Amino acid sequence: MTRRRFLAGSAAVSTSLVAGTSSAQPAFRFGLTPVFLDNDAIVVEQIRSTLATAMGRPIELLQRRTYQEVTALLLEGAIDASWLCGYPFLRWKESLSLVAIPVWRGRPLYRSYLIAARNDPAHDLASLEGGIHAFSDPDSNSGWLVTASDLARMNQTPDSLFRRTIFTDGHRNVVRAVANGLTRSGSVDGYVWEVLSQVEPDLAGRTRVVSRSEWFGFPPIVCRSDRVNAAEIEAFSRALLSMQDLDAGRVMLRTLHLDGFARPELQLFDGIAARMAEVGPQP
Numbered sequence: 001m002t003r004r005r006f007l008a009g010s011a012a013v014s015t016s017l018v019a020g021t022s023s024a025q026p027a028f029r030f031g032l033t034p035v036f037l038d039n040d041a042i043v044v045e046q047i048r049s050t051l052a053t054a055m056g057r058p059i060e061l062l063q064r065r066t067y068q069e070v071t072a073l074l075l076e077g078a079i080d081a082s083w084l085c086g087y088p089f090l091r092w093k094e095s096l097s098l099v100a101i102p103v104w105r106g107r108p109l110y111r112s113y114l115i116a117a118r119n120d121p122a123h124d125l126a127s128l129e130g131g132i133h134a135f136s137d138p139d140s141n142s143g144w145l146v147t148a149s150d151l152a153r154m155n156q157t158p159d160s161l162f163r164r165t166i167f168t169d170g171h172r173n174v175v176r177a178v179a180n181g182l183t184r185s186g187s188v189d190g191y192v193w194e195v196l197s198q199v200e201p202d203l204a205g206r207t208r209v210v211s212r213s214e215w216f217g218f219p220p221i222v223c224r225s226d227r228v229n230a231a232e233i234e235a236f237s238r239a240l241l242s243m244q245d246l247d248a249g250r251v252m253l254r255t256l257h258l259d260g261f262a263r264p265e266l267q268l269f270d271g272i273a274a275r276m277a278e279v280g281p282q283p
Helices: 041-055 067-075 086-091 141-153 171-179 190-199 231-241 247-256 266-279
Strands: 016-018 028-032 059-063 081-083 096-103 112-117 132-135 164-167 185-189 207-212 221-224 260-262
Touching: 028 041, 028 067, 028 231, 041 059, 041 231, 041 247, 067 081, 067 086, 067 221, 086 141, 086 266, 096 231, 112 141, 112 171, 112 190, 132 141, 132 171, 141 171, 141 185, 141 266, 171 185, 171 190, 171 207, 185 190, 190 207, 221 231, 231 260
Parallel strands: 028 059, 028 081, 132 164, 132 185
Antiparallel strands: 016 059, 081 221, 096 221, 096 260, 112 185, 112 207
């Protein structure tokens, strides 16, 4: 696999791709952010075509730059489902329902990593005081909330500990920022960092993990609660749950370095809810 065919894209763009099919059914609209997916058209087309095959209907993929943008599309009914982080899902849990959850390394779980440059002497969060820090997205659990809540436990905030903070709109961009010396440290999705260490070892190898969080529910696939029992949502859920049974599905899962998708349980996100309580309500 080439480096351009991986995760955590860098460009803040929106893309819509519709299946080339003669089906009379309307397209199923699925929202994505570059937090997970590279904007490489080959990867996006692979996901679109695989879902279209599994569902037997056209698929429209809508990409947006941030979780906030995708969440807004979902809440207003402009998309049918989206791949979201557990943090915005819980912020809107009265309006959203779980559809499926990715399985990585045998479990529907992942962690947040605090990273620094390979030769940086930092040994914990406190020792990064005064540096520039990269977050991925203000609505990201691993890319913002975990570090913010760790700081709250220290009676600190990002603004009080770090000299400056930036948002990169993607976990791969957090790794790039640290690896290239643009920031001293960063908060990144552990799944993304681990896969980058396999597919872009030169990039990930210029960083190191300072600390790892506890395990959290993997970023889930969600829909609006008032449509969770709609026929197209149920068909979408079945398609995701059967990905490992399809040749094209197995190829897609290998591209994403996932084992498959499972039925999600709300308690998987209890750890994120606890972190949210520590930082308090956010605008």
